[in-house]
Amino acid sequence: MRQPGDRAPAPGPLALVQNLLNTVDIEAGRDRLRTIAELTAFATRYGPTGLTFGDSDVTQLRRFRDALREACRGHAGAPVPTPAVAMLRHALGTAPLILSIDGNGAARAVPAAGLDGAAALVAHVAAAILDAVAAGTWPRLKACAAHRCQWVYYDHSPAGRGRWCTMSICGSRAKMRAYRAGHSTRRPTPPN
Template sequence: MRQPGDRAPAPGPLALVQNLLNTVDIEAGRDRLRTIAELTAFAARHGATGLGFTDADVTETRRFREALRDACRGHAGSQVPAASTAALRYTLATSPLLLTIDADGAARAVPVAGLGGSAALIADVAAAILNAAAVGTWPRLKACAAHRCQWVYYDHSPAGRGRWCTMSVCGSRAKMRAYRAGRSAGRSVG
């Protein structure tokens, strides 16, 4: 899996979310979740085995992934499409979580026992998101604002205002387009 620039991966359980979202490389046109075998391998790399995936699970996981990418684009300043919000609401409703409290009194969300297939994997992702939201790190998981990239990165910057996966590539391209547009508009006015 590529990691643009020198960005460090997302911390803790958010790495699972980031890794799921980056199973597709939009710019290169490669998707690593096309088959049951690929989904099974992804889940196993993240400690989830024996989930018994089907073709429908592959489709559901990919649909969830893309709706979740839109949510991460929202973290970088884009509007989350209503269809993506609805898809997330529907999918997350089929992957229930349980609130647990440990011996120290700390609360965290965990997937309900007995889930299988994509519901189990999606519940793991949902628990990671909910637990990250509780500590304020979820909004820092962003999808690159460059439409042809959309690589998901964790914004480690102090202000948390990053928009591009890497300033040297996607940010530079955007700034150059804005510069050229400004120069072109200046010529047509004069």
């Protein structure tokens, strides 16, 4: 999958979330989750293996992905639409997690046993998000503020205030639009 600019991918389990969100390239008009085969290939490459998917899983995962992108747009300052929040609540409610404690006493949320299809993949994404929340990295997973891009990137900047997937492309375009808009409103008045 493309990585605009020179941004490093999201750390640890958050990379699963980033890879899921970037299965659609809005600017190029390409979606890599259109079929059961594409969803299975994604899960095999980035998530849990051995899952079986049906047509409804493809639709459900695409809706979940799009709503989750809205949450990442929220990390860059955009309001998260109410339908996206509702979709996330619904999808995450069908993907139960359990608390697992290992031999060293470390605790983490893991997908409940017996899940398959979209519910299993959503549960793995939810567990990755909870890990990122605990690590304080979740708010740094952002969708590019450029509406026609929305590529999801991990903001490695020290202040964590990045807005674009790459400053040299989307950031420059936004600044140029702002510059032009400012100059078009300040037209010189013709002499009398």
